[in-house]
Amino acid sequence: MAAQQNKLAYITGSSKGIGKALVEVLLEKGFQVIGLSRSNEIDHHNFQHAEIDLSNIKAVAAYSFEKQASQVILVNNAGLVGDINPVGAVDNQKITEVMNVNTIAPQILCNNFLKRFQNEKGEFHILNISSGAGKSPISSWATYCASKAALDLFSETISSELEWSQLTNWHIHSCAPGVVDTAMQSQIRTASEAEFNRVQYFKDLKLNNELYSPEFVANKLLQVIENPQNFPETLISVRDF
Numbered sequence: 620m621a622a623q624q625n626k627l628a629y630i631t632g633s634s635k636g637i638g639k640a641l642v643e644v645l646l647e648k649g650f651q652v653i654g655l656s657r658s659n660e661i662d663h664h665n666f667q668h669a670e671i672d673l674s675n676i677k678a679v680a681a682y683s684f685e686k687q688a689s690q691v692i693l694v695n696n697a698g699l700v701g702d703i704n705p706v707g708a709v710d711n712q713k714i715t716e717v718m719n720v721n722t723i724a725p726q727i728l729c730n731n732f733l734k735r736f737q738n739e740k741g742e743f744h745i746l747n748i749s750s751g752a753g754k755s756p757i758s759s760w761a762t763y764c765a766s767k768a769a770l771d772l773f774s775e776t777i778s779s780e781l782e783w784s785q786l787t788n789w790h791i792h793s794c795a796p797g798v799v800d801t802a803m804q805s806q807i808r809t810a811s812e813a814e815f816n817r818v819q820y821f822k823d824l825k826l827n828n829e830l831y832s833p834e835f836v837a838n839k840l841l842q843v844i845e846n847p848q849n850f851p852e853t854l855i856s857v858r859d860f
Contacts, residue, residue: 632697
């Protein structure tokens with residue numbers, strides 16, 4: 620029981636996809652897990668659900684990291700692809716929602732996480748879930764691409780600040796998980812050719828069983844969580860390890 624109390628993970632988007640798979644993997648490894656999401660189906664004695672809408676920035680800013688342990692990680696996993704359309708045909712409200720969930724909420728949570736724990740003893744780790752879409756433009760995903768590019772650079776800046784502050788007990792990574800078989804991919808495949816010129820490519824990935832499973836990605840992320848010192852670069856990709 621002591622080992623369970625000494626390992627704590629806060630995970631956003633814990634109700635499905637990569638987030639849910641990672642919760643299950645970490646529970647098996649003896650972590651206490653707090654899931655931040657709108658809904659929940661996980662029932663485990665070491666799991667606590669914090670109901671929150673991550674597009675509601677006031678609610679995100681009000682969230683406090685009350686529990687602590689000798690090892691604490693924050694995983695910003697929740698994400699939205701938004702309105703799949705070229706700029707000029709995008710719903711403005713969807714732009715706001717995507718930036719809130721993918722960029723602003725993680726920045727606020729990172730900020731509050733550092734405020735809460737930067738003077739504490741122990742091991743601390745921020746793991747942001749990014750995307751290859753943050754490295755190159757994909758037509759009809761402009762806001763999603765921009766949100767993930769911002770998350771990458773935000774993470775790199777925190778890394779430089781941690782080094783400057785000599786917080787050697789802290790780690791931060793922004794990890795692109797690859798193309799994963801999640802609800803987001805299902806949404807992408809419903810787009811028309813007129814909305815998204817690469818939709819057939821994503822349909823073929825599913826048809827040819829080329830999508831990573833959430834469980835595969837969760838176990839890859841576990842390697843980063845268990846041995847962050849083995850990943851000296853802030854920006855990493857599941858495809859590379």
